[in-house]
Amino acid sequence: MPQFHSDLNESSSTFVTTPQEKPEWWTDDGNGWQDTYTARQRIFANGQTEITVTKDKFFVGRDSLPVPHAKRGASEKREANEEDAGKRAKQKVRLCCKEIGADRMVTLTYRENMIDRETALKHWKAFTRRLSKHKAFHYVAVIEEQKRGALHFHVAVSGRQDYRLLRSVWQSILGLGQSGEQMGQVNVRDPSKFGFGRNGAHKLAEYIAKYCGKLMDCRDLNQKRYFRSRGIVIPVMNSWRVCAHTMLHAVQIGFEIAREFGLAGAQTWCNNGLGVFWIATAPHDGPLIDTCPF
Template identity: 40%
Template sequence: MLDAHERGEVLPDFVDGSCWDEYVVRTQRFEDGQQEVAAFSVRVWRHFQAIRALPRGARGKREVAEGESEQDASAKAAKSLQTSIERSKRMIRKRCKAIRADRMLTLSTRANETRIEVWAKWWDAFRRRLNAMQDFHYVAVLERQQRGAWHIHVAVSGRQNWKLLRSIWLSVIRKSGTDGTVNDSFRGGKANAIFKRIGGKGRAMRHRIATYIAKYVGKDADATTFNKKRYWTSRGIVLPETTTYAHLGPEFGARDAVVAAHQCVLGNGATCDGAQFYWNQGIGVFWMATGNTE
């Protein structure tokens, strides 16, 4: 493998060229066969572990340090907010996979309600009433509409009792003097548009649906709205343990790590058909996600 400096790449300040000596391949396999596999350099992994150990402040808020310009502080605050958004996306994506989410409900109102706290109360009342009648596993995300109001996308698994869902939702929001709807976003014409956007349609598509739903948490986000709760997940969602598949020594390079990631997937009985991929050569990180096998 060529040295990064010889290729003329601009590397982060924590990368000095020697980080390319070892790679680790880790995997997370869900009950329905979905997998996430990541390969990364040891030096980069240690760097991000150190960052995670630092105390967290309010997302998007940051005091100006001594000798630091307002512009620098603003840029770092924006980066911090983006990091928080990516962390939330990862959490939502993995929980969608854990509940085998294969469809998305959308709860909306006729009223142009723009207050997140009102939507939070509506959602809490809705999920409490539904939980009293059945086990309700969900991952719910707020999205702002063009008119300024919010609506809630809810990832669920399997067929739903639409009559019951609509009845409960309408009874909740009518107490606030408004009407609304509950729609299945993966049916009819909307489904065709969504599947075209996420890359196709087929049985092993839950991993793509999870990624699609997770993107809503960062849409039109700023420090004001993101510091308020914009997503909810049901209790009792258990994520599978992340395990190490391979630890490659200094005689191996990034290409070997990518090959090992594919071998990990194939060795667990999955295929790469319809898989999602991410590769950042600047910091030596490869990620892939595969679909469900059952």
């Protein structure tokens, strides 16, 4: 755990309160609900971190009866459940991209109008299997369905790749057309041209993740929304209660936690109505810039 958190835990009078205590600023609506702010943080391998400070409600009254769950696919709220599943998948893809330090995007395309998902997935499995015989290939991939139904793969990777090898493997799987033309192509989005570099880590992760939230006609209920190489472990989320009286105070606490990891290239999002503040720092390899605007 970072030194900053250790300091907070040792002196809880400023930010942190123990669960056994009931702070004077906790509100009670008379029905057993208590409002407080909670900070949550994930630290990634390359020095990035994500922090959220949210206004949460904690129920301290009697337990409610469990709600029975419908069988998979039989729920009356299937559309809403699909939307929730898409949101969870987007978060996992974004976190996996950050954990591997993804800064480039490789796109595998077809010359023909490929609309058969099962066939496309067979091509993808063959691609990763053959490539693994030549090199360690760490990736986070999603399959995109365009409006006309054509499928292709977006693959987030870290560092410069052997693009000739990637093209050779992909094209060998798809083979040649009737006129001897290549039936597949591999395109690369270089960080210097598309802003996915060191300070664009958030952009690439969000770009890849957005496809998980789409409702795809080619995807059945039990089919995956994304693919990732083995060995990617999403960092454990640390969480603790913080003594914030207002949303502005919560924002200040979020910036104070993030300062340890540097604020250069950081991105923020805040919604006062929802009571949520989010800040994500960029990878850093030099002196930290910890200037806080508040």
